[in-house]
Amino acid sequence: MNNTPVTHDDLNRYVDSELPAEDMARIEAWLAENPEDSAMVHSWRSQKNRMHEVYDSILDEAIPPDMLTLLDKDQRRKPFGHTSSWMRMAASIAILLLGGGGGWFLHGWQSVNQPYAATSFVQQAVGAHRVFVSEVRHPVEVGADQQNHLVAWLSKRLGTPLRAPDITATGYSLVGGRLLSANALPVALFMYENATGNRLTIYVRATDTEENTAFRFDDAEGLNAFYWVDDRFAYALTGPVARADLMTIAHKVFADFNQPAL
Amino acid sequence: MQQYHHLIARQIPHLRRYACALTGNSTDGDDLVQEALTRALDRLHLWQPGSNMRAWIFSILHNIFVNDMTRANRRPDVVTLDDSHEDLHRVTAQQDARHQLRDMQRALRLLPDEQRQVVLLVGMEGARYKEVAEILDIPIGTVMSRLNRGRTALRELMLENTDDFLRQIT
Numbered sequence: 398m399n400n401t402p403v404t405h406d407d408l409n410r411y412v413d414s415e416l417p418a419e420d421m422a423r424i425e426a427w428l429a430e431n432p433e434d435s436a437m438v439h440s441w442r443s444q445k446n447r448m449h450e451v452y453d454s455i456l457d458e459a460i461p462p463d464m465l466t467l468l469d470k471d472q473r474r475k476p477f478g479h480t481s482s483w484m485r486m487a488a489s490i491a492i493l494l495l496g497g498g499g500g501w502f503l504h505g506w507q508s509v510n511q512p513y514a515a516t517s518f519v520q521q522a523v524g525a526h527r528v529f530v531s532e533v534r535h536p537v538e539v540g541a542d543q544q545n546h547l548v549a550w551l552s553k554r555l556g557t558p559l560r561a562p563d564i565t566a567t568g569y570s571l572v573g574g575r576l577l578s579a580n581a582l583p584v585a586l587f588m589y590e591n592a593t594g595n596r597l598t599i600y601v602r603a604t605d606t607e608e609n610t611a612f613r614f615d616d617a618e619g620l621n622a623f624y625w626v627d628d629r630f631a632y633a634l635t636g637p638v639a640r641a642d643l644m645t646i647a648h649k650v651f652a653d654f655n656q657p658a659l
Numbered sequence: 660m661q662q663y664h665h666l667i668a669r670q671i672p673h674l675r676r677y678a679c680a681l682t683g684n685s686t687d688g689d690d691l692v693q694e695a696l697t698r699a700l701d702r703l704h705l706w707q708p709g710s711n712m713r714a715w716i717f718s719i720l721h722n723i724f725v726n727d728m729t730r731a732n733r734r735p736d737v738v739t740l741d742d743s744h745e746d747l748h749r750v751t752a753q754q755d756a757r758h759q760l761r762d763m764q765r766a767l768r769l770l771p772d773e774q775r776q777v778v779l780l781v782g783m784e785g786a787r788y789k790e791v792a793e794i795l796d797i798p799i800g801t802v803m804s805r806l807n808r809g810r811t812a813l814r815e816l817m818l819e820n821t822d823d824f825l826r827q828i829t
Contacts, residue, residue: 405807413781415788440814445782447763448680452783455676461689464671464696468664471700531668620665637665 403427412441457534519615519624521579522600522633530596537573537588547574551585561587562653567646569597597636604631623647666712680779683768695720718794766816774809
């Protein structure tokens with residue numbers, strides 16, 4: 398048996414799991430024979446538990462609006478600081494060449510270029526993503542455990558048969574969803590999470606635009622987003638995911654929404 | 660820079676819990692968090708991508724707290740802490756548990772700031788000693804001695820009878 402004296406530092410490390418593995422046996426043997434130190438370790442552990450009992454409820458609380466406003470304002474202060482004017486010009490030309498013309502998509506770009514104007518579809522989607530993914534305990538209204546109920550409910554509110562896309566092959570599983578509103582229209586938000594806690598959202602609402610669009614990409618607000626219009630519904634897939642990976646997921650999401658209703 | 664906002668947003672519930680425990684009430688705590696967020700957003704260009712966001716933003720909050728305290732608006736107003744919870748005294752079944760929770764709040768507020776910080780960061784936020792050293796900008800040895808003194812003091816404070824406790828501090 399190693400006779401190095403056990404110090405308070407050792408006991409603190411023991412309580413906080415900072416002790417090297419090779420010291421565990423020595424400390425445990427010491428505690429077995431020293432009831433005073435053992436009582437102290439017990440008391441330190443219960444201090445930790447009690448602090449959690451007193452303060453953990455704060456983690457459940459909604460983030461105060463002032464704090465969200467702060468983040469939101471900062472995002473809009475220089476929302477497209479990294480996009481030079483020629484890039485925006487090039488993008489505008491590209492839109493015209495694509496033949497999309499006016500309609501919903503161009504409207505989106507106009508408001509993108511005027512940060513203080515009404516927010517575009519993709520900005521709304523990214524905004525909703527940001528608000529709800531940061532919720533620690535209440536990210537969704539209805540959890541994935543009630544997926545049938547969730548899908549039926551959101552389908553009814555949006556007036557179209559929806560489904561929660563299955564993107565488990567990309568490592569993301571459904572957390573759940575919620576109903577939101579934007580421009581007085583109902584919006585469905587689905588949230589997904591991977592093993593490391595990265596969260597994606599899919600934002601869906603009806604649109605007046607009759608023309609379908611290809612996938613559009615936006616990283617202007619930091620998060621990457623693909624968005625598109627398909628059969629009078631606008632979709633946005635948002636997350637802190639590299640563009641190529643997000644594209645793969647977007648294809649899967651698009652395909653799933655296009656399957657015939659169950 | 661905006662791509663890091665979600666990393667900051669994710670820390671907000673933890674910042675609020677820590678700040679509430681540190682200042683002793685949620686109003687002062689939220690003020691502290693609000694100020695820390697403002698400062699963090701102003702300095703986001705100084706944050707090293709890939710480095711520890713939690714340590715960075717907690718250290719900003721810590722520096723604001725320290726500066727506020729030296730501006731001498733200190734008020735460990737222990738006795739009024741539970742004035743709003745008079746009804747607790749009528750509850751007998753849960754009284755013991757509630758007392759213990761109140762005692763934890765009181766005891767924490769009686770600790771010197773530097774000990775309370777370490778005790779909360781390690782015990783409640785689950786920060787490693789190394790991370791606490793980074794947040795508070797002190798050596799690990801100092802983290803450990805403050806932790807030990809803080810825990811020892813907390814234990815003594817918690818063992819004391821509430822009446823003695825009140826007599827001692829009023």
